[in-house]
Each structure stands twice: as C-alpha cells, then as structure tokens.
Amino acid sequence: MGLLGILLGLGLLVWLAYRGWSVLLLAPAAALVAAGFAGExxxxxxxxxxxxxxxxFIAQFFPLFLLGALFGKLxxxxxxxxxxxGFMTDRLGPQRAVLAVVLAGAIVTYGGVSLFVAYFVLAPMAMALFRxxxxxxxxxxAAIAVGSSTFTMSALPGTPAIPNTIxxxxxxxxxFAAPGLGIVASAVMLGIGLWWLRRAEAQARARGEGFGxxxxxxxxxxxxxxLVRERAVTAREFDPAEIHRSEPATPPPPIGIAALPLVVVVAVNLLMTFIVLPAMDTEFLAEPRWGGITLSAVAGVWAVATxxxxxxxxxxxxxxHRLPSLRASMDAGANAAVLPVFSVASLVGxxxxxxxxxxxxxxxxxxLGIGGGPLVSLAVATNVLAALTGSASGGLTIALDALGPTYMALAAEQDIDPGLLHRIAVIGAGTLDILPHNGAVITxxxxxxxxxxxxxxxxxxxxIVSSIVALISVILLGSLFGSF
Structure with missing residues (x-):
C-alpha cells in the first residue's frame, strides 16, 4: 500500500500540475496521499x-532566487x-540568424540573466531575424533553447543557473565542478544543436518553406x-507575471556598458570560488549559532550570491540612470522570485x-541497483524525477535530499570525485525535464x-537528445579518467 500511495501521489501531482493547478496546493495534497496510504x-x-x-530549501537558495530574478529584471x-x-543581430545579420539567436541566448544566460527574462527578449529578436x-x-x-536552456544551464563551468548551484x-x-567535463558536455550540446538547426533550415529551404x-x-x-504562469514557476527562478510590470529603457545602452554586468558575474564568481573564500578564516562556521557547518557547505552559494x-x-x-523607475524594476524583480522559490520548495517538501x-x-x-555503478544510477534518478516533476531544480533537489548522503558515501568508498557527481547530477536533471509539460517549454x-x-x-x-549524448559522454569519460 505504501508504494501504491507514492505512485498515486506522484501521479496526482503530475496530472493536475499539467492541467494548470498550483503546485503550492498540489504538493502538500499529494504528500498527504502518500502518507495516508502508508498509514503515517x-x-x-x-x-x-x-x-x-x-x-x-528556501533558507539555502532564496538568496540566489532573489538576486537572480532581480538581476534579470534590471x-x-x-x-x-x-x-x-541587437549587437549579435548587427554583427551576424539575417544570413546567420540561427547562430545569432543561439549566441545571444548563451551570453545572457551564462552571465546570470534569468531564463524567462531571456525568453521574452530573445523571442522578438528571433522573430525579426527569422522573418x-x-x-x-x-x-x-529550438534556436532559443540551444543557447539558453541547455549547456549554459547544466554544463558550462561556473554558470550561475539555479540547477548548477543545488x-x-x-x-x-x-x-566550477568538473570544469573539463563540463566544457566537453557543452561542446556536445552546442554542436548537436547547431547541426540540427542548420539541417532543419536547409530542408525547409529545399521544400520552399518560408517564415510562415x-x-x-x-x-x-x-x-x-x-496557465503559462502556473506551469512556469516550477521550472525556473522568475515569475513571468512580473515581466511587464515595469518599463524598459529606450534607447538601449552601448554594448560595452550592457555587457559589463555579465562580465562582473563571471569574474566575481571565479574570484570568490578560487581566491577569496579559500583565503578566508571560516572556523567560526563550526560554532552552533552558524549551524556547525564547514565552508564547503556554503561556499558555492556564497560565491554565486556575491x-x-x-x-x-x-x-x-x-x-x-536609464531606468524609468529603479524602484519599480527592483520591486518587480524581487516579486518575481517569490512564487518560483515557494513552488520548487513545495516539490522538495x-x-x-x-x-x-x-x-x-x-x-x-x-x-542504487541499476547497472553501471553510482554514476549511471545518479543520472537515472535525476532524469526520472526531473521528468516527472517538470522541473530540473525540483527533481534534482528531491533526488539529492533522498539519495545525496548515500552517493557521497559511495563516492568515498569508490574514490569518486564529488565534482563528477555534481556535474552528472545537473546534466541529468536538465535532460528529461524538457518534456511537453515542462514550464520552460510551455513558456x-x-x-x-x-x-x-x-x-x-x-x-x-x-x-533532450543533445543532453543525453553529453551525459553519456561525461559518464564514460568520468568512469575512465575521473573528474577533470
């Protein structure tokens, strides 16, 4: 009966969430169904x-949801x-429309701009270029997804995307866990994505199919x-309802000023991770009032938040000075973080x-009994849970909450670098989460x-296909050569 309750609760959650019901209501209801069948x-x-x-979950990750949404809105x-x-459009032009859209998405999302903010800006750009x-x-x-929803979310070292921080x-x-493997996975995803889009474009031209x-x-x-909003808020860290709550600046700034904050995100993340935090005296964290933790438990979150x-x-x-209303923009950014973090936290609960x-x-x-060892079973667990919940963040956290300590113990026994576990878990969560009911896909x-x-x-x-190939590549390379 207990297993039946788990399956029934999960089925209820997935089915009603796809029909637009709020996860804030569904998650506790589904949890109580599972507990009731087990007699708990x-x-x-x-x-x-x-x-x-x-x-x-909120205590650990709300700073990143808040700062990420605020940064994206600003x-x-x-x-x-x-x-x-616009810079990518001017430099590459309509003759390289697909590449321009892919690179623009990759630049802004790797620089820390929230995924949904990128969608709402890139779509009009892509429409003009494709037309x-x-x-x-x-x-x-598909062109927008390649640049914004694949390798810059799960594979590229240092990406501030929420799934990479979990x-x-x-x-x-x-x-920056397993940076070499992350670069390999990124190259695989980008290469397959661009190859398929060029192939699809060529076939469309051969058939005489135009913009439409x-x-x-x-x-x-x-x-x-x-309905889009209810499905979207479990997928990433920005509530689409706040997209048009403030006015954008016109005209846009010069490219150097526009790109400077993105450079700062990457540079400060690197400095904090490899220089500043390792040099800090953090023995005070072992005191009870700080939770009796070590620096490794918070260093990643601190680096990205800073x-x-x-x-x-x-x-x-x-x-x-270009913002029509700094307060309105900051309010919209802060509000945009609240519903997503509570929705994902409900999935975690x-x-x-x-x-x-x-x-x-x-x-x-x-x-744990899946053939292929801990790397394969971790990939399967994160894939399945992300697919069922329609959320890379939610599925990843559920998997690691339940199995994280077990995998760390196995890593110690089998001399597996935790960085390799990190990279496989994130890429796995960013693979089958892109099913039809995923909020990012719908948005x-x-x-x-x-x-x-x-x-x-x-x-x-x-x-999905490009991420699966990248995931298999990382598992094979990690099994043969370890983390690098």
Whole structure:
C-alpha cells in the first residue's frame, strides 16, 4: 500500500500540475496521499517533514532566487539584454540568424540573466531575424533553447543557473565542478544543436518553406496567461507575471556598458570560488549559532550570491540612470522570485515526505541497483524525477535530499570525485525535464507563438537528445579518467 500511495501521489501531482493547478496546493495534497496510504501521521508529515524540508530549501537558495530574478529584471529594464541581442543581430545579420539567436541566448544566460527574462527578449529578436532570413518561425523555440536552456544551464563551468548551484551543499562542490567535463558536455550540446538547426533550415529551404504566419503580441499574451504562469514557476527562478510590470529603457545602452554586468558575474564568481573564500578564516562556521557547518557547505552559494550582488551594484551604477523607475524594476524583480522559490520548495517538501515512507526503501534499492555503478544510477534518478516533476531544480533537489548522503558515501568508498557527481547530477536533471509539460517549454512556445505540434520535435533533438549524448559522454569519460 505504501508504494501504491507514492505512485498515486506522484501521479496526482503530475496530472493536475499539467492541467494548470498550483503546485503550492498540489504538493502538500499529494504528500498527504502518500502518507495516508502508508498509514503515517498526516499532520506530522505536513508540518514537520513537508514544511521542514521546504523551509530548508528556501533558507539555502532564496538568496540566489532573489538576486537572480532581480538581476534579470534590471538587465531587461535597463535595455542591456536588448543591446546584447541587437549587437549579435548587427554583427551576424539575417544570413546567420540561427547562430545569432543561439549566441545571444548563451551570453545572457551564462552571465546570470534569468531564463524567462531571456525568453521574452530573445523571442522578438528571433522573430525579426527569422522573418528577414525567411527561416520558418517554427524553428525559433529550438534556436532559443540551444543557447539558453541547455549547456549554459547544466554544463558550462561556473554558470550561475539555479540547477548548477543545488548540488553544492550536498557534495561540497563549487559552480566550477568538473570544469573539463563540463566544457566537453557543452561542446556536445552546442554542436548537436547547431547541426540540427542548420539541417532543419536547409530542408525547409529545399521544400520552399518560408517564415510562415506572423504572430505579433505572442510574448505579451504569454506573460498574461495564468496557465503559462502556473506551469512556469516550477521550472525556473522568475515569475513571468512580473515581466511587464515595469518599463524598459529606450534607447538601449552601448554594448560595452550592457555587457559589463555579465562580465562582473563571471569574474566575481571565479574570484570568490578560487581566491577569496579559500583565503578566508571560516572556523567560526563550526560554532552552533552558524549551524556547525564547514565552508564547503556554503561556499558555492556564497560565491554565486556575491557575484550576482556585485553585478547588480555595477549595473545600477553604470546604467541605473536609464531606468524609468529603479524602484519599480527592483520591486518587480524581487516579486518575481517569490512564487518560483515557494513552488520548487513545495516539490522538495513532497519529495521529503515520499523519502520518509517505509516503502521508499524499495525505490532506493532499485535506483542504487541499476547497472553501471553510482554514476549511471545518479543520472537515472535525476532524469526520472526531473521528468516527472517538470522541473530540473525540483527533481534534482528531491533526488539529492533522498539519495545525496548515500552517493557521497559511495563516492568515498569508490574514490569518486564529488565534482563528477555534481556535474552528472545537473546534466541529468536538465535532460528529461524538457518534456511537453515542462514550464520552460510551455513558456518558450507561448512567447514564440508556436505550438507543440509545430516546434516540439526540434526541441527534443536540441534539448533532450543533445543532453543525453553529453551525459553519456561525461559518464564514460568520468568512469575512465575521473573528474577533470
């Protein structure tokens, strides 16, 4: 009965979430279904297990959700993202429209701009480029996804994306975990993505297929769609409802000023990770009032948070005068972080209740018994949970909450670098999360004015297939040569 309750609760969560129900309601309800079938105390699991785990997630990661959403909103409203997109358009032109969209997405998301902010800026840029180049509009979502939703989220060393920060407290790693393997995985994802898009463009031209029907106003409609919002907030760290709550600056700033905050994010992240934090005296963290922890438990979060905070200061100092209303932009950015962090925390709370069920031991034994060793079983666990929840962040946290200590013990026994576990876990969570019910996929299609029927097949190749190939490559290289 316990295992049936887990499956029923998970099925209820996935089915109703896809139909647009709020995860804030569904997650505790599904957790109570699982606990009820197991004959466990319902109220105790709700207030202690569910809320306790969710609260720990918020305590660990809300600074990153807050600063990431705030930075993204300020970059949008200052015109910096528009300036970067415009620069790529001018330099590469319609003849390289696909490459321009991919590179613009990669630059802004690796620099710390929230994924959904990037979507709402890149979609109009892509539409203008694809229209001028007479490339089918249906390829726009895949082109945006390659640059913004694949390697800059899960593989490129140092990326400040939330999924790349989640394993750090569990494994004691940094955002730059397994940098060589991350670069290999990034090259695989980017290479497959560009190859497929060039192939699809060539086939469309051979058939005489042009841009097709123009659909203006798609981005605005997506931002105002409550169904898109409910699905989106579990996917990444920005609430789409806040996209149009403030006015963007016109004209955009020069490219040097626009790109400066992105450079600051990367540079400060590097300095904090490899120079500043290792040189600090952090023995005080062992005191009870700081939780009795070590630097490795917080170093990654501290590095990314400091990098985003420094970039926000530089952005306001260099570009704040362009903002129509600094307060309105900051309010919108701060508000945009709240619903996503609580939605993901609710998924984490559901996972904690499931992991506390006696029947979960059978699930744990099955996962750990998957052939290929800990690297393969970790990849499978993160893939499956991210796919079911439609959230890389939620699925990854659930997997590591339940199995993280077990994998660390196995790593110690088998001399596996925790950095390798980190990179495999993140790439795994960013693979099958790109299923049709994923909030990022739904939002991306909506802002481009496309449907699943028109564009999802290309997203599968550039998002799922490329990530699976990259994941297999990392597992093979890591098994043969270890982490590098």
């Amino acid at each position: 105390p319902l109220l105790a699991h709700w207030t202690q297990t569910f809320m306790g785990s969710g609260a720990r 970059m949008e409203d200052s015109g910096a993202v528009d300036a970067i997109a 001028a180049a007479d490339i089918p509009r249906r390829l726009m979502p 394993p750090m407290p569990f494994f004691g790693t940094t955002p 029907e123009d659909r203006p106003g798609a981005a605005q409609a997506a931002a105002d769609d409550p 990098a985003l905070f420094a970039a926000i200061l530089v952005l306001v100092a260099s570009n704040g 559901f996972g904690a209740v499931v992991a506390a069920m006696p029947a979960f031991e059978a699930v744990r034994d099955w996962v 991306l299609l909506a802002v481009c004015g496309c449907t699943h029927r028109e564009s999802y097949g290309d997203i599968v190749i550039v998002g």
